[in-house]
Amino acid sequence: MADRKNDHIRICQTQNVESNAELFAKMNFVPEALPELHFSEINTKQEFFGQTFDLPILITAMTGGVEKGQEINETLALAAEKFNIPMGLGSQKMMIKEPKFKKLFDIRKTAPKLFIIGNLGAVSLNYGISLEDIQRLVDDLELNAFALHLNALQECIQPEGERNFANLLQKIEIIAKTLPVPLLIKEVGSGLSPSTFQKLVNAGVSGIDVGGKGGTSWGYIEGLRANKEGERLGDLFRNWGLPTDESLIACAKVKKDFQYNVPLVATGGMRNGLHVAKAVAVGATMVGVGLPLFRAAVSPLKGETPLESVERELSFFKKSLSITMFCSGAKMLSDLSSRIVRESL
Ligand SMILES: Cc1cc2nc3c(=O)[nH]c(=O)nc-3n(C[C@H](O)[C@H](O)[C@H](O)COP(=O)(O)O)c2cc1C
Known part of the structure; x- marks a missing residue:
C-alpha cells in the first residue's frame, strides 16, 4: 500500500491530473460600486459541525500512508490551525492494518486545537473494516469528525x-x-447525484461533500499507475461525472425543498476565493481544497518553507474571497446568495 501512496504523491506532484470543467462559468456576482462598508468589516466566519471557523474552507483529505505523508500532514495541520479551518486526513487504512503507522497521522500534538477529520474508503466496510476500527481511530487520533469516501471509479x-x-x-x-x-x-x-444525496441524508449522515468533477481526477491518476489497458481506461474516464458546481446546485435544491439540516461541502477544482464565494452563494457550507495545498506543501517556491508556501496559498484564498465579498457588497457569507446572478447551467 505504501508503494501506491508514493505513486499518488509523485503523480500529483509532477503531472497534470485534473479533469475538465469550467466551474461556475455561468455565474457572476453583481459588482457593487458602493459597498458602504470598510474592507475590515468583511466577515468570513462559518459554522460547521458545531464549531465556528474563520473561513468556509477545509483542507480536504489527502494522503498520509507514507513517511513523506507525515511531513505533509504536519505542515497542513500547522497551517490549518493558524487559519482556524478544519483539516481532513488521508485514508487511515494502513494504520488499522499496522498500528505502527499511527505516527503518520498523529497530528494532534502538532496542532492541539485543530478540528481533524479522519478518513477511510466506505468500500473498506466490505473488506473487514468495522465500526470498532473507526471508533478506535477516533479515540487514538483524537478526531473531531470522520469521513468515509466514495470512490467507485x-x-x-x-x-x-x-x-x-x-x-x-x-x-x-x-x-x-x-x-x-x-x-x-x-x-x-465524480460528484453526487441528488438521489444519492437524499439516500445518504435519510441514512442519518451528518454532512455531505459532493466531491465533483473539475479538480483532481482519481480515475486518471490510477490509469497512470496501471498497465496499458488501465491507462486507456483512465484516459476514457478522466472527465467522468457531475461537475462540482452542478452537483452542488442540484443537491442544494433538494436540501432546500426537503428542509434537510445537513451541511454541504463542495470539493473538486476549487482554486480561489471566487470559487469559494460562488459555492457558498449557491449552498455550500464549506469548500474543500486539495491539490493546490498539496502542491504548496511538497513543492514550495525557492526560498520558502513548505509551511510558508501553504500559508501563502491559503492567504490567496482568503484575500480573493474577501475581495469578492467586498466588491459585491456582501458583509457576511450569508449575504452572498442575494448577490449572485446565474445564467442557466
Ligand atoms: C495527494 C492526494 C491524496 C488524496 N488522498 C485521499 C484520501 O486518502 N481520501 C480521500 O477521501 N480523498 C483523498 N484525496 C481526494 C481529495 O480529498 C479531494 O476529494 C480531491 O483531490 C478533489 O479536490 P481537489 O480538486 O481540490 O484536489 C486525495 C487528493 C490528493 C491530491
Missing part, C-alpha cells in the same frame, strides 16, 4: 481496486447512528 481503474460496493448504504447508516462524532460522506471527483 478509482477502485475500478486501480489495479488492486476493491470493487464490492454492495450493501454499503446500510453499513453507512449503522455508523452514522452509532459514531459519537459527525460522519461526513465524500465523493472524490
